[in-house]
Amino acid sequence: MTAIISVRDLRKTFRVLVRRPGLGGSIANLFAPHYRSVQAVEGVSFSLQAGELVGYLGPNGAGKSTTIKVLTGLLVPTGGEVRVDGQVPWEKRERYVKGIGVVFGNRPTLWWDLPVIDSLELLQPMYDIPAERFRYNLVEFKRMLELDEFINTPVRSLSLGQRMRADLCAALLHEPKLLFLDEPTIGLDVVAKEQIRRFVLDINHRRGVTVLLTTHDLTDVERLCERVMILDHGKLLYDGTLAALNGRFESAWTLKVDFEEEYPDVSVAGLPAPQRVGRQALYLFNHRELNTAELVQQLMARFQVVDLEVRRPPLEETIRRIYAEQLLTK
Amino acid sequence: METMRLYLRVMKLSILQQVTYRTALLAGLATNFFFGLLRAAVLLALFQVQPVVNGMTQAEGLTFVAFSQALIAFLFIFGTYDVMNTVYTGSIGADLARPMDLFFYWMARDFGASLVNLVIRGVVLVAVFSVFYPVVMPATIGQWGVGLVSLLLGWGVNYAFRFLVNLTAFWTPDARGIGRAAYTMLMMFSGFLMPMRLYPDWFSRLVALTPFPSTFNTPMEIFMGLLKGPEVIPALITQVGWLVALWLLARVVLRRGLSKLVIQGG
Numbered sequence: 001m002t003a004i005i006s007v008r009d010l011r012k013t014f015r016v017l018v019r020r021p022g023l024g025g026s027i028a029n030l031f032a033p034h035y036r037s038v039q040a041v042e043g044v045s046f047s048l049q050a051g052e053l054v055g056y057l058g059p060n061g062a063g064k065s066t067t068i069k070v071l072t073g074l075l076v077p078t079g080g081e082v083r084v085d086g087q088v089p090w091e092k093r094e095r096y097v098k099g100i101g102v103v104f105g106n107r108p109t110l111w112w113d114l115p116v117i118d119s120l121e122l123l124q125p126m127y128d129i130p131a132e133r134f135r136y137n138l139v140e141f142k143r144m145l146e147l148d149e150f151i152n153t154p155v156r157s158l159s160l161g162q163r164m165r166a167d168l169c170a171a172l173l174h175e176p177k178l179l180f181l182d183e184p185t186i187g188l189d190v191v192a193k194e195q196i197r198r199f200v201l202d203i204n205h206r207r208g209v210t211v212l213l214t215t216h217d218l219t220d221v222e223r224l225c226e227r228v229m230i231l232d233h234g235k236l237l238y239d240g241t242l243a244a245l246n247g248r249f250e251s252a253w254t255l256k257v258d259f260e261e262e263y264p265d266v267s268v269a270g271l272p273a274p275q276r277v278g279r280q281a282l283y284l285f286n287h288r289e290l291n292t293a294e295l296v297q298q299l300m301a302r303f304q305v306v307d308l309e310v311r312r313p314p315l316e317e318t319i320r321r322i323y324a325e326q327l328l329t330k
Numbered sequence: 331m332e333t334m335r336l337y338l339r340v341m342k343l344s345i346l347q348q349v350t351y352r353t354a355l356l357a358g359l360a361t362n363f364f365f366g367l368l369r370a371a372v373l374l375a376l377f378q379v380q381p382v383v384n385g386m387t388q389a390e391g392l393t394f395v396a397f398s399q400a401l402i403a404f405l406f407i408f409g410t411y412d413v414m415n416t417v418y419t420g421s422i423g424a425d426l427a428r429p430m431d432l433f434f435y436w437m438a439r440d441f442g443a444s445l446v447n448l449v450i451r452g453v454v455l456v457a458v459f460s461v462f463y464p465v466v467m468p469a470t471i472g473q474w475g476v477g478l479v480s481l482l483l484g485w486g487v488n489y490a491f492r493f494l495v496n497l498t499a500f501w502t503p504d505a506r507g508i509g510r511a512a513y514t515m516l517m518m519f520s521g522f523l524m525p526m527r528l529y530p531d532w533f534s535r536l537v538a539l540t541p542f543p544s545t546f547n548t549p550m551e552i553f554m555g556l557l558k559g560p561e562v563i564p565a566l567i568t569q570v571g572w573l574v575a576l577w578l579l580a581r582v583v584l585r586r587g588l589s590k591l592v593i594q595g596g
Contacts, residue, residue, distance in 0.1 A: 074426050076589055093588075094429045102427040109424040113347050122343060125336040126430060154350075 003047035003083075004178065004210050005071065010080035012041045012066050040066040042234040043080070050177070053204045053211045055221040055242075058231035059323055064214045067231070068182050071212070072102050085177060098127055101171035101209075105183035109167055110155045116166045117151045120173065127174035134173065141169040144199055161192030168199060172209070179203070181213040185220055197223045218315040232323060242315075250318050252284040254311040255295060260304030268298060279306075336430065337438040344442025349450075358403055359451045366399035366459060384527045390554055393466045394525050396459040397550055401481075403447035405488050405546060407522050409513030410440070411506060414499035417591075426588070433577075433584055437489055444485065468553055476562055480549040483569040488545040490576035491516065497580070500587035521547030527556070541572040 015035045020028055041063040048054055058064045069075040070082060073089035073096050082089060087096050103109075110119035124134045142148055145165040150158055158166065164184060171179060181200070185193040201224060203209045215221065221228055221242065228245060230238040238245060259266065259279045266281050267273050270290070274281040285295060292310055299305060348355075370392055377388040386394075402408070413436055416422040425432060459465055468474045495512045499505035517523055519542035526534045526547045537543060548565045551557040557565055 069423065072427055074423050074591070090589075093426065094431065097427055098429040100427075102424075104424055104427075107421050107424050109427075111343055111347060113350050114343060118343055118346065122336070122339050125332050125339055126428060128332045 004050040004085055005046075005048040005212070006081075006083045007047065007067075007071075008045050008081040010041055010044045010067065010070065010082060011039070011078045012063070012070065012075065013078045014038045014040055039234050041070075041077070044231070044234070044236045045080075046229055046236060046239055048210060048212065050210050051204070051208050052227060053200070053225055054213065055225035055228040056212055056214045056231065057216075057218075057221065057228055057319065058214075062231045063234040064231055065182060068180055068212070068214060072100060072180055073097055098174070099176055099178065101174070101176040101179040103164075103167050103171045103179075103181050103184055105164070105181075105186040108155065108163060109170060110163070112156050113154055115152045115154055116147065116158070119155065120151075120166075120170055123170060123173050129174050133175075137173050137175065138169075141172065144202065145169055145195075159192075161188050161195070164188060164192070164196060165199075168196065172203060175207070177208075177210060179209050179211045181211060181215075183215055184213065185215060185217050193217065193220070200224060218319060222315055230319070230322065237322070246312075246315070246318060247288075249322055250287070251313050251321060253287045253292070253313070255283040255285060255292065256307075256309040256311065257281050257283070257299060257305055258307040260306055263303055266299075266303065268295065271295075337434050340435060340438035341442040341445075344439040345446055348443045348446035355446070355450050358447075359454060362399045362402055362451060363455055363458065366395055366455065367462075369395045369399070370463060385556070386525065386527055389464045389466050390556070391525075392463045393554055394550060396456050396463065396465045397553060398522050398546070399459070400452040400455040401448075401546070402522075403451045404444045405485060406440070406444070406492060407513075407517055407520070407546075409495070409509055409516065410492050411496065411509055412436070412439075413493065413496035414505045414509065417496075417499040417505075418503075422591075433493060433581055436493060440489055440492075441485070466554065469555065473552065473555065476566075477549055477553040480552045480562075480566060480569060483566065483573055484545045484549045486573045487541055487569060487576055488516075488520075490573070490580045491541060491545070493580050494576065494583060497583050497587050500591055516542060516545070519543065520545045521550060525550065541576060544569045544572045 014037070016038050017029070018034045018036050019025070020034070044063070044067065056064055056067070066075065070077050071084060071089055073093045076090045084096070085099055087099075089096050110116060111122075120138065123129065124131065129137075142151065145168060147165060147169060150162050150166075155163065155166070168184070179200075184200070185196055188196065197220060200211060200213070204211050204224075211224075213220065213224065226241055226243075228238070228240070228242050229236060230245075257266075257274075257280065259281070262279050266276070268283065271283055271285055274283045276282075283295065285292075296308060373391045373395060374388070376383065377391060381388065383391070413422075413432070416425060422432075425435070456465065460467075468477055491512075495509050496505065498508045502508065519537045519540055521543055526537060526543055529537070548557075548569055552562060552565070
């Protein structure tokens with residue numbers, strides 16, 4: 001199987017004007033501008049197989065958007081090789097973008113003062129979509145995204161969630177093989193986020209659309225992606241399954257136990273003393289060294305246990321530790 | 331074929347969008363009309379001193395005022411900043427992610443808005459103006475026809491010029507300043523402020539070497555019958571020449587700009 005996206009040693013350097021302060025500085029800037037190079041992406045390589053749904057994570061300024069812009073043909077990289085579906089994105093841009101769908105979470109792409117349907121219908125001649133195909137897709141997406149309630153409303157009057165649903169529809173009517181989502185759930189409420197996620201999963205499963213998604217919302221990642229790539233300071237730190245990431249970097253799990261009575265000493269050898277509130281105790285344990293079953297068996301053998309609950313740290317916590325402690329660069 | 335359909339559809343959406351701005355249209359019409367009265371008063375004072383100035387009569391002068399005020403919105407005489415704004419806000423990224431040509435996309439958008447402006451602000455203004463002043467309409471259908479052709483050519487030259495001005499946003503963070511300077515030149519040298527004939531001879535000869543008179547002065551002179559018969563031919567050829575030259579230049583500059591574009595933000 002060949003990769004639908006292959007990126008090798010991608011580099012992008014921006015020249016940023018360094019502004020000197022004061023009037024003298026302004027004049028100096030005018031005649032002898034002083035530039036500083038900023039490496040947004042430094043030698044990133046990865047590939048995506050057709051049908052994958054991959055999360056692209058990283059803190060602000062990590063180089064995620066730069067990568068997406070290169071992949072969507074908006075930016076010419078400083079170096080490296082990029083092939084998407086056999087094409088180089090920034091050469092012959094118009095032909096290339098016909099085969100992809102793009103949603104920028106923070107940028108509206110629809111005509112602001114006109115009803116949603118007007119913007120959607122413009123796409124038919126734009127992408128040369130056969131009329132019947134276009135009708136069929138429109139009906140299907142209208143149903144899946146529940147567009148009917150606002151399809152005749154001007155875009156400026158839509159809520160953010162409604163606009164995002166309309167944008168998703170506009171990115172997919174021409175049946176692209178590839179969908180790039182740049183923070184699709186940014187600023188949305190829980191219900192709207194969930195609706196977007198269900199839709200993305202559905203078009204990935206049923207239509208086989210390959211999806212590359214950047215987000216800061218890790219629930220998006222947990223709900224959608226088996227595979228994640230983590231970028232920081234322009235370098236790819238991790239590329240693999242979410243399960244393996246958790247296996248390696250998750251911090252201590254918590255076991256919550258309710259005892260029948262208040263025992264004087266419930267500590268377990270090899271573990272830090274549990275936090276206790278009345279008959280309840282919280283044990284922190286490293287799941288890589290001690291498996292949950294063993295710990296539970298030990299406790300059940302010694303005490304009367306009423307209730308047990310294992311809690312894993314949220315993905316946020318794991319990712320935060322990866323960035324903060326630079327676990328992946330070591 | 332589909333491409334043509336796409337840009338026609340863009341034009342249609344632009345027309346629909348423009349008519350949603352009803353209040354702005356009416357306010358614009360009122361402003362154009364008011365300044366028209368002011369300019370007419372100045373010209374009347376001038377013609378009281380001298381009945382014919384450089385071959386123009388008082389009625390022709392007033393006609394010029396009526397038509398120029400009527401065409402302000404059609405030709406965007408005060409300039410447009412839309413494309414550079416998309417560069418600065420980064421929303422050009424969304425436009426570039428669509429399979430369309432930015433030059434023709436914005437041309438279709440602008441032309442749709444221009445048509446609405448021509449009908450609502452242009453035609454109404456000339457009609458009302460001719461109630462107060464002796465506005466001289468083209469005498470023959472031929473003159474109307476050639477005048478309209480010249481006006482369309484002028485629109486095309488003017489669009490390419492505005493597009494080029496907007497493209498400077500790819501190279502400088504202050505394209506608005508460049509725009510203000512460029513559109514002031516457009517206003518002065520296109521013959522909008524005063525017909526080119528009323529400027530000193532050496533000045534109009536100099537300006538005739540620029541594309542500016544092709545945008546406005548040429549169609550005006552044809553409408554008013556100042557250019558007649560065979561004189562029309564070289565004027566139209568000059569317009570076509572500038573149209574082709576500026577269009578080609580705009581396309582080359584667009585390609586160069588896109589290759590070094592940095593999409594802002596995000």
